[in-house]
């Protein structure tokens with residue numbers, strides 16, 4: 001499997017000289033299997049970069065198929081979708097998966113994002129690809145080519161987020177890009193979902209800006225991520241979902257502060273980088 005990070009930021013994009021190393025787009029991760037099957041986790045602004053990069057292949061000819069999982073519909077996880085070029089090309093098929101959120105289906109949520117008050121696109125109907133919204137719920141397991149995909153509910157700061165666990169050829173990646181543990185306690189369901197993963201992609205930011213000092217809270221979340229990875233015996237932890245105010249230097253300092261005395265590797269996600277399992 002190839003796991004590629006197209007966006008690593010939380011809340012809003014953060015372009016500029018201080019984020020050139022980690023990147024400034026909001027959340028988007030792709031997972032590509034050995035046969036070329038591709039799934040996407042979240043449609044932050046990073047998905048627009050990925051969308052442009054695939055236009056020379058099947059997606060540019062209207063022959064592409066992809067599976068897009070929305071962990072939850074806060075802006076930083078959906079704001080790139082209205083500008084994802086493959087979604088405008090007739091013949092492409094896009095299956096969108098997401099739990100009901102605040103009593104609205106994912107289709108209703110994305111349609112409301114296109115409302116002419118907020119968007120020149122005006123409606124999902126103006127996207128010419130074939131958009132499908134398969135009914136999924138936490139606990140479901142799907143097969144996408146050779147990828148086995150498991151979904152689970154994970155705790156989030158306002159409601160809940162959907163975790164995505166992907167397995168192929170004996171290797172497992174778990175993506176939990178926006179989770180929050182009340183009182184710092186990782187619930188047993190989350191630990192079971194992360195258990196023995198070769199790679200855990202985990203949130204380190206989930207507070208409301210202004211309520212707490214940035215660095216103390218972000219460091220706290222990073223320690224939650226490290227504790228979860230240790231308890232679940234993962235082999236590698238990649239931190240993502242960085243606050244838009246966090247500079248490359250501050251994030252590197254945060255990584256240093258976590259130390260190196262762990263039985264697993266710890267890395268910061270970097271936009272444009274690919275990991276192989």
Ligand SMILES: [Zn+2]
Pocket residue numbers: 010011074076077178241
């Ligand atoms: Zn988020």
